[in-house]
Amino acid sequence: MFTVTEEALGQPYGNTHSPDEEAAESHVILAAAREAAQQAGLRYAGDITPQDAWRLFSRQVALLIDVRTAEERKFVGFVPESLHVAWMTGAAMQKNQNFLRELQAKTNRHDVILFLCRSGKRSVAAAEAVTQVGFKNAFNVLEGFEGDLEDGKRGIYSGWRSHDLPWVQE
Numbered sequence: 001m002f003t004v005t006e007e008a009l010g011q012p013y014g015n016t017h018s019p020d021e022e023a024a025e026s027h028v029i030l031a032a033a034r035e036a037a038q039q040a041g042l043r044y045a046g047d048i049t050p051q052d053a054w055r056l057f058s059r060q061v062a063l064l065i066d067v068r069t070a071e072e073r074k075f076v077g078f079v080p081e082s083l084h085v086a087w088m089t090g091a092a093m094q095k096n097q098n099f100l101r102e103l104q105a106k107t108n109r110h111d112v113i114l115f116l117c118r119s120g121k122r123s124v125a126a127a128e129a130v131t132q133v134g135f136k137n138a139f140n141v142l143e144g145f146e147g148d149l150e151d152g153k154r155g156i157y158s159g160w161r162s163h164d165l166p167w168v169q170e
Helices: 006-010 019-040 050-058 070-076 099-106 122-132
Strands: 046-048 063-066 113-116 138-141
Touching: 019 046, 019 050, 046 050, 050 063, 050 113, 050 138, 063 099, 099 122, 113 122, 122 138
Parallel strands: 046 138, 063 113, 113 138
Antiparallel strands: none
16 A cells, blocks of 8 residues: 655656646645635535546545445446445445445545545545544545436446546456
8 A cells, every 4th residue: 555645746656747747736636626625615625526536546646545335346347546445335325334444444544535436426425524533635536437317327428437537347
């Protein structure tokens, strides 16, 4: 496991920009999300677009935590190298009573954490919950993995997959 914090922003990752440009861009992404969250009165660090989430994650500035069920990851797909801690489990979608314990086993309170779910709702709940217990860098990935339901389908106009970001399916 690697630990990523906002102090890690100055470390070089990726190859499309210089390390300094990537660090500056990453800092701007996080600062803008924090400012918008503060103005909106959100109870977590902020919202991040799927594209910006990929930038932060691929540069190892942030951890990407998929909070969907194991079944959703298996049958719908997931982001390679993302971590999994289910917010809800089973067909009845009951809250995972071990969520915080499982998250703490994979992260620490100073990590920049991006929560991803199907449509961006469970990830908000997860970000709010961990912020309440002292995590300061909990962000929600807007649109989720599949996006909103549109014309009876998901992933057409919104969501991680619709933006052609990396994902795999078992």
